[in-house]
Amino acid sequence: MTSLQHVKLGTYYVVALPEADDFDFWRERARGLVQCDVPPDRVAWVEPGGSGSLFSHGDRRIPVPAADAPPVRASKAFVNLAKSAICHSDPERFALLYRLLWRLQANPRLLEDGADPEVRKLDELARTVRRDIHKMRAFVRFRLVEGEADGEEHYVAWFEPEHHILRTNAGFFVRRFANMKWSILTPSGSLHWDGRVLEEGPPAQRSDAPQGDATEDLWRKYYASIFNPARLKIGAMLKEMPRKYWKNMPEAALIPELVAGAQSRESQMVAAGTLEFEERPDTLEAIDKAIHACRKCPIGQLDNHAMMGEGPQDYAKGFSGLMIVGEQPGDQEDLAGRPFVGPAGQLLDRHLERAGIDRRSAYITNAVKHFKFVNRGKRRLHQSPTAKEIDTCRWWVEGERAIVQPRLILAMGASAARGMLGKTVSITKARGAPIALEDGSELWVTAHPSYLLRLDGAAQEEQSRLFDADLAAVKERLAELAG
Amino acid sequence: MGAQTTIEKLEILADAAKYDASCASSGTAKRNSAGGKGIGSTEGMGICHAYAPDGRCISLLKILLTNHCVFDCHYCVNRKSSNVRRARFTPQEVVDLTLSFYRRNYIEGLFLSSGIVKSSNHTMEQLVEVARILREEHDFRGYIHLKTIPEADPELVHQAGLYADRVSINVELPTDAGLTRLAPDKSARQIEGAMAGVKADIVEAKDNRKRFKHAPRFAPAGQSTQMIVGADAATDADIVGKASRLYDNFRLRRVYYSAFSPIPDASAVLPLKRPPLIREHRLYQSDWLMRFYGYQPGEVMQATEADGNLPLDIDPKLAWALKFRERFPVDINRASKEELLRVPGLGVRAVGRILASRRHRTMRLEDVAKLTVSIAKVRPFIVTADWRPVLLTDRADLRALLAPKQEQLELFAA
Numbered sequence: 001m002t003s004l005q006h007v008k009l010g011t012y013y014v015v016a017l018p019e020a021d022d023f024d025f026w027r028e029r030a031r032g033l034v035q036c037d038v039p040p041d042r043v044a045w046v047e048p049g050g051s052g053s054l055f056s057h058g059d060r061r062i063p064v065p066a067a068d069a070p071p072v073r074a075s076k077a078f079v080n081l082a083k084s085a086i087c088h089s090d091p092e093r094f095a096l097l098y099r100l101l102w103r104l105q106a107n108p109r110l111l112e113d114g115a116d117p118e119v120r121k122l123d124e125l126a127r128t129v130r131r132d133i134h135k136m137r138a139f140v141r142f143r144l145v146e147g148e149a150d151g152e153e154h155y156v157a158w159f160e161p162e163h164h165i166l167r168t169n170a171g172f173f174v175r176r177f178a179n180m181k182w183s184i185l186t187p188s189g190s191l192h193w194d195g196r197v198l199e200e201g202p203p204a205q206r207s208d209a210p211q212g213d214a215t216e217d218l219w220r221k222y223y224a225s226i227f228n229p230a231r232l233k234i235g236a237m238l239k240e241m242p243r244k245y246w247k248n249m250p251e252a253a254l255i256p257e258l259v260a261g262a263q264s265r266e267s268q269m270v271a272a273g274t275l276e277f278e279e280r281p282d283t284l285e286a287i288d289k290a291i292h293a294c295r296k297c298p299i300g301q302l303d304n305h306a307m308m309g310e311g312p313q314d315y316a317k318g319f320s321g322l323m324i325v326g327e328q329p330g331d332q333e334d335l336a337g338r339p340f341v342g343p344a345g346q347l348l349d350r351h352l353e354r355a356g357i358d359r360r361s362a363y364i365t366n367a368v369k370h371f372k373f374v375n376r377g378k379r380r381l382h383q384s385p386t387a388k389e390i391d392t393c394r395w396w397v398e399g400e401r402a403i404v405q406p407r408l409i410l411a412m413g414a415s416a417a418r419g420m421l422g423k424t425v426s427i428t429k430a431r432g433a434p435i436a437l438e439d440g441s442e443l444w445v446t447a448h449p450s451y452l453l454r455l456d457g458a459a460q461e462e463q464s465r466l467f468d469a470d471l472a473a474v475k476e477r478l479a480e481l482a483g
Numbered sequence: 484m485g486a487q488t489t490i491e492k493l494e495i496l497a498d499a500a501k502y503d504a505s506c507a508s509s510g511t512a513k514r515n516s517a518g519g520k521g522i523g524s525t526e527g528m529g530i531c532h533a534y535a536p537d538g539r540c541i542s543l544l545k546i547l548l549t550n551h552c553v554f555d556c557h558y559c560v561n562r563k564s565s566n567v568r569r570a571r572f573t574p575q576e577v578v579d580l581t582l583s584f585y586r587r588n589y590i591e592g593l594f595l596s597s598g599i600v601k602s603s604n605h606t607m608e609q610l611v612e613v614a615r616i617l618r619e620e621h622d623f624r625g626y627i628h629l630k631t632i633p634e635a636d637p638e639l640v641h642q643a644g645l646y647a648d649r650v651s652i653n654v655e656l657p658t659d660a661g662l663t664r665l666a667p668d669k670s671a672r673q674i675e676g677a678m679a680g681v682k683a684d685i686v687e688a689k690d691n692r693k694r695f696k697h698a699p700r701f702a703p704a705g706q707s708t709q710m711i712v713g714a715d716a717a718t719d720a721d722i723v724g725k726a727s728r729l730y731d732n733f734r735l736r737r738v739y740y741s742a743f744s745p746i747p748d749a750s751a752v753l754p755l756k757r758p759p760l761i762r763e764h765r766l767y768q769s770d771w772l773m774r775f776y777g778y779q780p781g782e783v784m785q786a787t788e789a790d791g792n793l794p795l796d797i798d799p800k801l802a803w804a805l806k807f808r809e810r811f812p813v814d815i816n817r818a819s820k821e822e823l824l825r826v827p828g829l830g831v832r833a834v835g836r837i838l839a840s841r842r843h844r845t846m847r848l849e850d851v852a853k854l855t856v857s858i859a860k861v862r863p864f865i866v867t868a869d870w871r872p873v874l875l876t877d878r879a880d881l882r883a884l885l886a887p888k889q890e891q892l893e894l895f896a897a
Contacts, residue, residue, distance in 0.1 A: 114840045134528075134530065180522055219584060225493070227536055255536055386564070387563065428726070442857065
């Protein structure tokens with residue numbers, strides 16, 4: 001037997017590692033080899049299961065450094081990166097680390113040189129391992145197994161890491177699921193935690209792990225629901241969750257279906273919700289034509305006619321700047337095709353006259369363009385529009401407003417007020433004072449004349465008085481605005 | 484119609500939460516379940532447990548407690564006047580779902596939001612109750628994000644912060660006018676008042692912890708907010724300005740942007756075209772410029788075009804560089820970190836590596852190429868030992884040279 005006290009010139013050495021991720025073993029051997037001045041090209045590193053064919057004739061007994069050999073220096077940054085990189089599955093990693101350790105002796109700040117190819121390679125290995133560690137933390141899926149004897153819950157996962165990260169990653173799962181009994185099975189080994197002790201076990205097969213868990217249906221439903229089909233970005237998903245992980249993730253089986261259905265789900269969302277108006281019509285004639293074709297809400301589907309507002313819009317030709325907005329056409333209006341011709345209209349006319357407002361100087365329209373009713377025998381019974389229907393029709397009224405450009409809008413009734421404001425207000429609270437609108441005009445709110453028709457006696461008198469007061473205030477304010 | 488099952492409720496209430504942009508589960512106090520009786524840990528970096536086909540990560544169980552709502556905000560699918568299917572979880576159901584998902588390692592925790600039922604206070608109490616059961620009864624040590632109700636009693640918001648890692652209060656829209664129009668039941672003053680209250684609580688809790696080791700933590704992952712982009716006429720300059728005021732005034736951790744997307748049952752008040760998703764992306768890029776690259780909000784606004792919006796075809800950093808060509812080229816071997824961070828195509832990481840590497844060598848173009856993703860993008864703006872862009876930054880067609888090709892753009896602009 002030859003002496004191992006010194007390095008033999010021209011000798012090749014083979015270091016067989018007991019574990020693929022045994023950093024301490026590697027460090028101890030590497031330190032000794034550096035101290036014995038063995039250059040990197042004379043060492044072959046062999047991991048379990050790896051072939052040492054390159055240096056099959058090499059000496060497996062490595063030299064022992066002299067007692068007074070200078071210490072081996074390595075920066076903390078190197079040690080940290082090496083601990084990660086050693087978990088990589090690249091068989092060249094040990095040799096790369098040794099070459100860097102060798103070079104660090106002459107240049108202790110070597111790692112700062114990001115443009116050096118070997119430093120970059122080390123960086124890349126460490127980064128890949130960190131990513132694999134992170135993906136394991138993310139994509140392990142535990143499945144519940146009820147214990148046969150103790151009835152205790154046991155959570156078991158099957159995972160296929162790409163690198164030798166199982167041992168390094170164990171601490172994370174122990175800290176997170178400290179009070180849970182769990183096992184993680186992989187093709188290269190397994191981990192078992194019983195709530196107190198972590199044990200390592202032999203490699204496992206996929207069939208050793210449970211095949212399903214009732215909660216997976218809930219999880220899949222969640223996964224499918226939280227996804228917004230209007231924002232399909234498959235590339236972004238694949239970048240972070242490459243296909244290789246899919247086979248062990250219960251939700252991933254849904255992906256093809258979700259992607260394929262996204263287009264139609266989005267168009268359904270659009271069709272069910274947003275309206276397909278392209279450009280807002282910019283003349284009253286165009287709006288008139290468009291509302292006759294509008295079927296955006298259920299009222300438009302009834303057997304009725306659309307009804308346009310009427311009145312002047314030109315200040316030079318007698319327009320006072322007043323726009324009066326009612327709720328929706330009634331039965332008689334629908335038939336006549338003109339706003340406010342029924343009983344409520346006649347009542348309105350009387351009050352306007354009393355207040356000294358010329359109806360012909362105002363533009364009169366409705367918050368909702370179609371008559372909403374239910375058939376009761378031969379009669380068509382008026383129904384109030386829903387908030388949704390008013391909001392839908394707001395599009396048209398705003399179009400009229402943009403063209404007519406009133407100085408003051410008088411909204412009669414809660415529906416009309418909602419059509420102007422987009423929210424429901426209380427008439428009692430809102431009446432009697434102006435509300436500034438975005439376009440600079442003023443909104444006044446009052447009751448709807450049909451409300452007055454339904455009252456009698458003292459209540460009727462009281463409401464009539466309030467209605468007159470509102471109209472008088474409007475008349476006065478209109479004069480001020482006209483300056 | 485029979486009672487809804489958990490899975491039916493989950494479908495409705497997760498679907499309703501898909502417009503919430505926040506997914507963060509990081510940056511909170513470090514915890515684990517060792518020594519406790521429950522489960523959960525937080526270790527600095529949050530984990531995305533899955534990715535949806537929309538490219539967004541799933542790290543939290545993000546659901547609404549209920550999508551019933553007494554408010555009527557036009558952009559919101561849960562508005563009172565919308566016809567969506569409604570559902571309502573009990574606090575216990577949310578707790579059970581969170582725990583059973585967490586035990587199977589599907590999630591990092593819970594992000595709970597809610598429509599407003601009965602009253603703001605009632606709703607807030609329910610949200611707090613979910614967090615209380617998780618923390619106190621189950622010793623849950625994972626992440627909790629509560630979306631608070633600004634109209635609720637400040638004391639309830641305070642309780643939320645004691646249980647949650649993060650609280651968020653949505654500003655909803657970048658301008659007050661937009662809020663008035665689209666969210667008639669909300670008030671900007673109330674929203675900002677609630678944010679100010681949370682900020683004060685965070686500051687006070689931090690201060691207390693300096694003096695008393697066991698002082699309770701308050702929202703250790705801070706507060707965030709969300710703004711809807713493209714539902715009103717606000718420009719990118721308005722949005723960036725608003726975001727930076729929010730960062731300054733309330734020390735928010737994050738401002739999230741959510742491109743308005745077609746929602747079922749949308750209101751007629753909303754614009755009818757959805758804004759390109761790329762706009763949202765550009766806003767996030769500008770957010771990064773301010774948070775990590777030392778850009779002032781005013782500088783990001785300088786990168787906008789005449790209409791006040793950031794260009795869609797190039798990123799805001801390149802847009803800024805093209806407008807301030809006199810600041811370039813930057814000498815890779817001499818320039819300060821701040822100057823290097825302004826070079827389009829050089830990220831924070833690449834700049835760090837350049838600074839470290841140049842202590843060892845005089846950087847040549849090929850050295851820079853090794854440290855960056857695309858040298859072609861960087862080249863016109865830098866000087867190295869062997870490279871000097873001759874008048875390249877003066878070329879009128881520089882933008883066209885650097886902007887991605889039109890066909891590519893179409894793919895993203897959808």
